[in-house]
Amino acid sequence: MKEASKKLMDFRTIVWIISMGMTAGTPLLFSSVGEVLSERAGVLNIGIEGFMLMGAMTGFMVSYQTGNKWIALLAVIGVCCILGLIFSFVLITLRANQIAAGIAFTILCAGLSTILGKPFIGVVARDTFKKLTLSSLDKFPLLQLLFKKDLLVFIALALAIIAWVFVYKTKYGLHLRAAGDDPSTLDSLGINVIVQRYIYTTLGSILAGIGGAYLSLAYSPSWIEGMVAGRGWITIAIVNFALWNPLYAIGGAYLFGIFYILSFRLEAAGIAVPSYFLRMLPYISPIIVLILSKLRNKKNYMPKYLCLPYIREVK
Amino acid sequence: MIKIESRRTTQISTAIWVGILSVLISLLISIIVLQFMHYHPIKIFLTVFSKTYLRLDGILENLVSLIPLSLCSLAVVVPAKAGFWNIGVEAQFYMGAIGATGIALAFPNLPGLFLISLMLVAGILLSGLFGFICIIPKIKWGVSEILTTLLSIFIVNYFVKYLVYYAWEDPKTVAAQTPEFVNAAKLPILIPDSRLHYGFILAVLLVLGIGFILKRTIFGYELRLTGANPRGAEYAGIDIKKYAYFSMIIGAALAGIAGVLEVSGVVFRLQPTISADYGFSAFVIAWVSRLSPIAILFIGYLFSGLEVAGFKMQMMGLPSSIVAMLKGLILLFVLAGETLTFYKFSWVREKKKSEKIKKIEKAQISN
Numbered sequence: 001m002k003e004a005s006k007k008l009m010d011f012r013t014i015v016w017i018i019s020m021g022m023t024a025g026t027p028l029l030f031s032s033v034g035e036v037l038s039e040r041a042g043v044l045n046i047g048i049e050g051f052m053l054m055g056a057m058t059g060f061m062v063s064y065q066t067g068n069k070w071i072a073l074l075a076v077i078g079v080c081c082i083l084g085l086i087f088s089f090v091l092i093t094l095r096a097n098q099i100a101a102g103i104a105f106t107i108l109c110a111g112l113s114t115i116l117g118k119p120f121i122g123v124v125a126r127d128t129f130k131k132l133t134l135s136s137l138d139k140f141p142l143l144q145l146l147f148k149k150d151l152l153v154f155i156a157l158a159l160a161i162i163a164w165v166f167v168y169k170t171k172y173g174l175h176l177r178a179a180g181d182d183p184s185t186l187d188s189l190g191i192n193v194i195v196q197r198y199i200y201t202t203l204g205s206i207l208a209g210i211g212g213a214y215l216s217l218a219y220s221p222s223w224i225e226g227m228v229a230g231r232g233w234i235t236i237a238i239v240n241f242a243l244w245n246p247l248y249a250i251g252g253a254y255l256f257g258i259f260y261i262l263s264f265r266l267e268a269a270g271i272a273v274p275s276y277f278l279r280m281l282p283y284i285s286p287i288i289v290l291i292l293s294k295l296r297n298k299k300n301y302m303p304k305y306l307c308l309p310y311i312r313e314v315k
Numbered sequence: 316m317i318k319i320e321s322r323r324t325t326q327i328s329t330a331i332w333v334g335i336l337s338v339l340i341s342l343l344i345s346i347i348v349l350q351f352m353h354y355h356p357i358k359i360f361l362t363v364f365s366k367t368y369l370r371l372d373g374i375l376e377n378l379v380s381l382i383p384l385s386l387c388s389l390a391v392v393v394p395a396k397a398g399f400w401n402i403g404v405e406a407q408f409y410m411g412a413i414g415a416t417g418i419a420l421a422f423p424n425l426p427g428l429f430l431i432s433l434m435l436v437a438g439i440l441l442s443g444l445f446g447f448i449c450i451i452p453k454i455k456w457g458v459s460e461i462l463t464t465l466l467s468i469f470i471v472n473y474f475v476k477y478l479v480y481y482a483w484e485d486p487k488t489v490a491a492q493t494p495e496f497v498n499a500a501k502l503p504i505l506i507p508d509s510r511l512h513y514g515f516i517l518a519v520l521l522v523l524g525i526g527f528i529l530k531r532t533i534f535g536y537e538l539r540l541t542g543a544n545p546r547g548a549e550y551a552g553i554d555i556k557k558y559a560y561f562s563m564i565i566g567a568a569l570a571g572i573a574g575v576l577e578v579s580g581v582v583f584r585l586q587p588t589i590s591a592d593y594g595f596s597a598f599v600i601a602w603v604s605r606l607s608p609i610a611i612l613f614i615g616y617l618f619s620g621l622e623v624a625g626f627k628m629q630m631m632g633l634p635s636s637i638v639a640m641l642k643g644l645i646l647l648f649v650l651a652g653e654t655l656t657f658y659k660f661s662w663v664r665e666k667k668k669s670e671k672i673k674k675i676e677k678a679q680i681s682n
Contacts, residue, residue: 046461
């Protein structure tokens with residue numbers, strides 16, 4: 001009897017960790033779906049860390065000033081749309097080096113978000129995304145543990161599934177994939193590669209911004225400079241690990257969310273490793289997981305024209 | 316419509332113009348942002364920049380921060396020439412500092428020159444090894460070095476925190492730092508009444524030396540060939556993997572030297588804040604200099620002035636992150652402007668087809 005209850009406890013702990021991992025993975029899921037779209041279209045958006053920072057800052061600022069989280073989310077979409085268009089212009093039209101420009105954009109956004117967000121450090125949030133109340137699940141504590149979350153968690157999940165259907169099952173998804181895999185054929189079909197890339201890079205930027213806003217409006221409702229803490233870089237690892245498939249990105253995002261939770265949880269569980277080494281876990285695990293996945297799967301799923309500007313040959 | 320033709324050559328004069336224009340536009344944008352935040356940017360900018368660039372003590376102070384910045388930029392350039400992205404310079408810088416600190420704390424009784432050389436060797440070994448570890452996943456399993464180097468920054472950051480809060484903690488103070496070095500572990504000052512230490516000479520020699528090696532030796536030629544055309548290099552019998560490893564190890568070691576010089580020449584102890592974002596500044600400097608070691612010295616000087624100005628602006632009440640924003644903006648504009656130097660833009664008016672031609676075309680289609 002005792003053993004059974006202990007097992008249940010363990011099971012409960014595991015479910016708890018998975019559930020917390022889902023929450024911690026939600027910002028990663030938003031940004032990963034966005035990054036999948038833009039990388040599928042052939043644009044490597046390394047500025048994703050910057051977009052997440054701007055999203056987090058804008059979301060918190062607008063929510064504080066208007067007292068409405070939905071308006072804040074709209075503002076995040078607007079700001080990241082404008083920034084995404086500027087970024088796309090530099091990458092796609094001006095054909096700047098995508099990696100260098102992405103890092104430059106991140107540095108710029110890190111500085112800008114710190115300056116603009118300075119008055120909001122240490123301020124208590126006014127309107128945030130709260131956990132849904134699910135009274136019908138009262139009888140099932142484990143289910144409640146898994147599903148008692150804020151609305152954005154489910155929106156992220158739905159977005160990933162919609163993105164998968166869009167990318168693999170629709171005509172427009174085919175165009176999107178072609179923009180990254182075989183742009184000249186797409187161009188010869190009369191579809192503008194440049195426009196395709198603009199659309200999906202901007203969409204990716206917006207989703208990254210929403211991911212950042214999730215951090216400052218739901219996950220830890222506050223604004224601290226640099227609060228994204230490398231989640232943008234981890235996103236790029238997730239996309240790689242998920243083989244550029246939005247559906248696999250769900251697994252990747254939640255997996256790394258679980259690593260985030262473990263890095264705090266193992267310390268409380270009394271493991272004899274200094275906490276600073278446990279905190280490295282979310283940053284070491286993407287590298288190790290990627291190496292393991294490359295060992296298993298030798299095939300290269302990367303879009304063939306990723307990182308290459310599209311230049312139409314004029315004869 | 317706009318017609319874009321590619322140019323075969325880039326004129327240096329156009330490149331310089333693009334650079335100057337980028338800096339001016341970036342300054343303008345940051346002034347607008349600060350004005351929007353109700354600061355008084357123009358007045359502060361003028362006093363701060365005249366203090367940092369026009370007065371002797373300001374210039375010497377710039378040279379002090381040019382030491383780590385130039386070495387860190389080289390750490391970006393060498394792997395970049397071989398076709399690899401080293402974005403984790405910050406991590407390698409700290410690894411060098413950790414190596415030097417370990418030696419300085421472990422052997423405080425050694426004579427000065429010997430101790431400092433030992434610190435240098437330890438820093439080089441530790442950071443070089445770290446760079447080597449970062450590039451292994453790329454060569455062996457194809458995991459992008461961009462990811463490993465970027466994520467390594469966070470890993471090393473926590474390692475440094477572990478050292479200063481836990482393992483090497485200074486028992487005398489509550490601040491996050493190791494005990495101060497003994498005098499033998501401190502680099503002598505080059506110019507009296509300033510902070511400019513002998514590391515400056517080493518840094519300049521290293522920049523010129525690496526520039527020479529890259530440009531004028533077989534090793535440098537093969538390294539650049541590996542970066543410019545990996546397949547061609549392989550056909551020419553060049554061991555690409557060797558250059559991949561070497562470029563990264565050399566780059567990381569250079570960043571490590573910067574870390575050693577910073578702890579033994581300026582800070583005299585390990586702190587989690589010894590790098591004022593040198594890693595990303597180095598990335599900006601390297602790319603604004605278009606990966607030319609000689610240009611790094613000049614562009615690096617401009618940016619180290621910016622770094623020094625950042626501290627002064629903070630004292631005058633401006634947020635110091637304006638410097639980060641400026642750096643990002645400048646690099647973004649320089650990269651965007653690169654198109655202007657590589658391509659020629661011209662307006663081409665689309666000729667309106669006359670009615671006659673249209674009729675002929677229609678007839679052809681219907682046939």
